[in-house]
Amino acid sequence: MAYSLQRALKILQFCPNTPGLRALQNKKELTELLTAINKTMNSLQEDKRPPLLLKLAPDLSVDEMKDIVSVINKKDSRVDGLIISNTTFDRNNLSNQEFAHETGGLSGKPLTSKSTEMIRIMYKLTQGKVPIIGVGGIFTGQDAYEKILAGASAIQIYTALIYHGPPIVSKIKSELAELLLKDGYSTVTDAVGKGVV
Secondary structure, eight states, rough: OOOOHHHHHHTHHHHHTSSTTGGSSSSSHHHHEEOOOOOEHTTGGGGGOOOOOOEEEOOOOOHHHHHHHHHHSSGOOOEEEEOOOOOOOOOOSSSSSGGOOOOBBBBBBBGGGHHHHHHHHHHHHTTTTTTTESSSSSHHHHHHHHHHHHOOSSSOHHHHHHOOHHHHHHHHHHHHHHHHHHTTTTSSSHTTTTOOO
């Protein structure tokens, strides 16, 4: 099925948690989608071309992640960065099983470890050549630091912002600065991927 830019943009307007849309992360669909988007973006003037970031679901298998890397390594379906990760459907680690059968994507603390591990895997698979924005369950400087050590070069928060408001940003930055200094790093960039073996 060929993708026009109009169809691609219509699809991208929806949350990836909409039924059926996560299928766009399979190799064939993703290749077609990213190729169509790149074709249109390449027709733009260089200074008008926005970065193309691909947000991934944390429930992918390692084989699916390898497929994604094979797609984004091709010139025609490349991306400028990855956002890891979207919300999860996994309810196995919920402390309150009363809500385990609710539908939709789960964010916040239940996502912290899952997204950090996915960052680590994708950083290794891409050999650190694709910038990663780490997201998922970041409430403290330690949460952010673990994602940076796993390979994230930037951090995004949303659930913590909802529960704690804008002051959470200063708190996370302050705690992160202390952790970087304690481990002898001058900048965040110095620490990116240092926890990956």
